[in-house]
Amino acid sequence: MKLYEQVAHSIAERIEQSFYQTGEKLPSIRSLSLTHEVSISTAQEAYRLLEDQGWAESRPKSGFYVINKQKAPQHLPDLSRPIQKPIEISQWEEVLNLLCASTTSDIVQLSRAIPDLEAPTLKPLTRIMSDLNKHAQASMLSYESLRGADSLRLQIARLMVDSGCRLHPDDIIITTGCQEALSASLRAITQPGDIVAVDSPSFYGSMQAIKAHGLKAIEIPTHPETGISLEALELALEQWPIKAIQLTPTCNNPLGYTMPVEHKKRLLELTSRYDLPIIEDDIYGDLSYISPRPPSIKSFDTQGRVLLCSSFSKTLAPGLRIGWVAPGRYVNLVMHMKYVVTASTSTLPQHAIAEFIAQGGYERHIRKMRAQYHQSRDVMIGWVEKYFPVGTKISYPQGGFVLWVELSDEIDTVILNERTMRQNVSIAPGMLFSGSGKYSNCMRLNFTDKPSVKNENAIKTVGNMVSKMLTDLL
């Protein structure tokens, strides 16, 4: 154990023993350096580690504070039980309604997974955009190369080392958000009519891509802590001519789990027999609360079978529409599918993000956001436990900023959403996350914002409405 790790460890122990309480100010760097007889930079390193491990957070011009270390909720959701046969995805209308719902500023949007865009650590990115726009006008207005800006692909290849991937920049294609990465990947490896296995519940955007491509989905039971059931997947593979798997194994949307490394490896092994391509959605991966972030399935793939899809929409800003795909052996097919839908990706944000990463801005921002979302998760779970009826089941996210809540079977969250919307709070109904109308008693809530009275009241509004609906049922 290195010196700074020892110092961090001793502080973490004291937090665990409640020597330092939640929200309490921790010793200053100077005092830590004096009491532990280490250099200032070692004390700084120690706090950096405590931040990464989710023990402490820094507040500007104030110092370091103990983060609320929420225990896992008492009742986790059950293992999901979707229909065990291939289905056609039905619910486009509902997705469209969610996406087109009014977005006036007086509505507390717990429904959409948009990151915090007011963070001060994002400001340098805006400055870089302005500079590039001003000083390199003509080149920023022209087409970027089909594959994407060289500088950005280089930076992404470097970032991906954190998830255990060693890629060449030419293994990466820049896309218009993660959605284009997922969509181009799906089309590259399937034909209309094919069956794709998915974790369930699953992100509605990728489910809609499956629908639009004329594919069928088989939804695999999924555990709220360990992810897709490998046993159920194995059975499905034996029973059906499955042509691809699509899943979000790290900081899953909507369930929040991260598949254990051993499961990720076993998934690769299991699918090796069928030489099956795997679309790995890693969009929330860098927002894992533990640091270093967990390895991707892609990092264990020696056969080029994994198409890793990601973007800066959750880590930086969705309005830039910059994502990427590392399609392994399918790179030429994916490139064709990318070309025909959008030709090249917009130029300015690619160069701005590359510069932001190169200057260290991405790492700084991610560290801040990880700590913020980690803390918000714990506050959010506390609120749901406080304001929702007894028996409510709550996920325990390991990264990202969405929570999955399972209510009593009688509650229909589409109706719940209609009612809370009248009180200016929107939630994402669970049925969006299934192709077969499951999860109608579930919902997804985001906890992007820093905890506030407004948000606490929003949760209270939803909780009270659930209680009222239950009472009405009696």
Place this chain on the structure above:
Amino acid sequence: MKLYEQVAHSIAERIEQSFYQTGEKLPSIRSLSLTHEVSISTAQEAYRLLEDQGWAESRPKSGFYVINKQKAPQHLPDLSRPIQKPIEISQWEEVLNLLCASTTSDIVQLSRAIPDLEAPTLKPLTRIMSDLNKHAQASMLSYESLRGADSLRLQIARLMVDSGCRLHPDDIIITTGCQEALSASLRAITQPGDIVAVDSPSFYGSMQAIKAHGLKAIEIPTHPETGISLEALELALEQWPIKAIQLTPTCNNPLGYTMPVEHKKRLLELTSRYDLPIIEDDIYGDLSYISPRPPSIKSFDTQGRVLLCSSFSKTLAPGLRIGWVAPGRYVNLVMHMKYVVTASTSTLPQHAIAEFIAQGGYERHIRKMRAQYHQSRDVMIGWVEKYFPVGTKISYPQGGFVLWVELSDEIDTVILNERTMRQNVSIAPGMLFSGSGKYSNCMRLNFTDKPSVKNENAIKTVGNMVSKMLTDLL
């Protein structure tokens, strides 16, 4: 005839009678006002009309000059004769090579259709981008609505009045360039295996979309002045189960023609019997050399059968990746196809372009560019006539900035391009514009830049190489 029209007419007559010579300075606004005894503003209006009609161009701080009114080239290309049966598109590799070709600044790129990005009239757009970026950071970083920014859809609906269309902003969906508009339209109205009729030669991007969607194309003979042969189309419709038509009727890429209004109307009538959807690519429409610009097929459509696709990639800047589609009765299907490939379109450029149009910047820029490209066309045709072997056939574009050149049958323009590239000049080989390997003796050249010695030398290089290849054949 209004007063300013009378004044303009008298000037135009004198230009036609060579009273004013090409390149000569025309009377100042003040002197025009004195000699014709009209107000200054009427004289200004007269010059504005002369600009719009392609007689005069204004030079900053200098005045108005006579534009070179090039007569049509002596030898136009022949009516195209593609194979008269549905085919699968073959040539992706060649398109990829063209798109990925080295773009160092010492190469004169006659191959790619990129507009002039150094024009001073684009500067205000850059300024607006910077302002929005600075003053509305968080909202510019967030998702824009799926349909696109309200402000931009309103401005596009207004612009489209010029082409005869009266649309509500909700009839319009913003897309990631015209490519997404074309691609989403194709997928909305066809199933894999279907046959789509196209004008021929045809833009390779839309041909590749046909290929990627698993469709077949039937290439319809096309006239270099009047466009797709309605007789040939009628025969094809009787013979094959064609599910859609895709064409570029106004300022065609690559041939440059604009279909006469009567042909546009007859095309609608003809396809009415089959209730056939028409994908109308209008990307160059606003760059027509005559003003007001020609009406679109969409403007005559009372059945919602026309899906009009366009973008700001040729009029403003391709790197912004902002296009749109007005899909008529197919609006919900197209929206789904747009959602699954890119979700929303990038936010900042949408708002910047809307503001640029609202401030009058778009109209000013387009007027300038139309005059510039008009003049460049004439200079370009002059150069090709001067430097290419006798017998070369040349198109006579009515808008946009690309020229189609047809050489002697023995010349293979793929080989020609390989050779001119060694002298730092790239051309677009004709075979890219066919799905069946036709047009191997043709090429497309752009004339975006203001005429320069560098560009004249580039044309000379290509012309000399063609002559050399012909001599070698003897």
